[in-house]
Amino acid sequence: MRTWISSRPALIGLYLAAVLGLSVGVWVYGYVQALDQVAARGRSDLELAADRLVTQLQRYREFAVLMARHPTLELLHTVGDRAVAEAVLLAAADKTGTLTALYADARGQVLASSTGDVPPDLAQSPHFLRALQGALGVSLGIRNGQRTFSFAAPNFGATGKVRGVLVAVVDVVELEQDWRGTLPTVYFTDADGQIFITNRSELLFWKPAGDGAMEAPDLARYDVALQRLGGHEIWLQDWSPYVPQRALYLSTPLPVIEMEGGALIDVTPARRLAALQAAVVVAVCLFLGALLFLTTERRRALALANIVLEERVAARTRALSATNTALRREVREREEAEAALRQAQTELVQAGKLSALGQMSAGISHELNQPLMAIRSYAENGVAFLDRQRPEKAGEALGRISEMAQRMARIIRNLRAFARQESAPVTRVDLGRVLQSAVELTETRREQAAVDLVWQRPEAPLWVRGGDVRLGQVFVNLITNAADAMEGGARRRLEIGIVTSAHTLVTFRDSGPGIEEPDRIFDPFYTTKAVGGGDGMGLGLSISYGLVQSFGGTILGANAAGGGAVFTVALEPWAEEVAA
């Protein structure tokens, strides 16, 4: 079952959402990391600006302290010359870059001034009052649109009381010049939070207006939206084209000059870096995802192809095993048919033999009767010779009787051998002996038909592959057929010959009328003899054909050129090594 999670669009959507989530995470992490670096750099910039300011102001502090004890100025309380003292103050002011240096008594009466300029409310100014208390006074002020720092140092008289005060007035513009433009937006605010010193002139004299907003001198309000991220404070504002709209806010207190330093550092590079990192992560994830997708698709396609292939193989295997089963069944049926055929053949052979025996029975009984009659007459003769006291003649008769008995025994042995059912495998057979036995077995039939036989038994045994009884049956059949064909003819001559070459050939050549239909003689039940008369069944040659073939030989029947029929039986010579 396909669930929503297994469907490809859902998976792809899920993956893209995960990539999006990851990229947001990477962006935030990268942004915070980059902000840390921006903050560190910004802090050092702010520290630098603050250090410069403090160091510069320190110079004027020390100047004020040192000049307060100047002998020329001290003399002003007694016999001093104002012009001389003012020349000293001017020289010192010029060397230190002080705007105005003046010396006043404890009542605020100016005794000497480097520029001749006398501040109107000197006696009430905070730095003067502080100096009167014996400490170093510092205060900010604006005069004629000019921002100034005023340092006041006391001069203690012999009694230890403050009798005079040296005031050094410093122009802030001089201080700003050093670091203007080189740093990020930096400003310093006084105790009320008003911007007094800055490297962005448009921010001068801005002061807090509550709710985090700032108010310009022209009373315009400038809002600030705050963001906090990873311990950093980010200001979103639209103050000026020269102040970054999205800026990291840093601050540092400056207790020495009673001010606070602030810096606004652009975070755009940090955002860009974070975006770049997130983009790289997204690109890598998308690339890997695409790779994974393609691989999965390919694997899927292969798996599908595999399933199709397996189904095909299974179908083919099923078809093959069905064919195999059918073939096995066929083989079994054939084997059964073959066995039935063999059985039928064996039965036919036997039937053929019995038929032949039936045909031969008349001749056989005649064959046995003849010696029996002879034995009887020899016995009677023997009795007569004994009666006449001629034992030698009687012995002769008995000898003839014994010969006759032997002949009868041989005939009976041949008959028994012929009738026997042979199922032995192919073995070594002496061709001459088997032919001789067949000739003897058919003797009566030949004599009946008055056939002249031309036959010479080979002297040495001639071994061929076959079976005694079955081969004898083939030869008996061929001799009987020849006798049948020639019976009543003018010439009755049967020649049996043996030729040995690659095969051993036995030929039966008769002088009969020849074969009527040579193509049909080996067909079962083909006969030209009177059926039913006990003459022929048409089985002899077909059985002989099967027998010779089972020995690995052949049998042929043809008409001879000079008349008559020739039957040739080709047999395999017995080779010991083949048999082995």
Ligand code: ADP
């Ligand atoms: P059958 O002897 O019972 O007729 P065979 O199979 O032995 O059966 O012979 C088949 C036929 O072949 C015979 O009927 C005969 O016509 C023919 N034939 C066999 N031998 C000869 C022969 N030597 N000369 C002429 N015809 C023959």
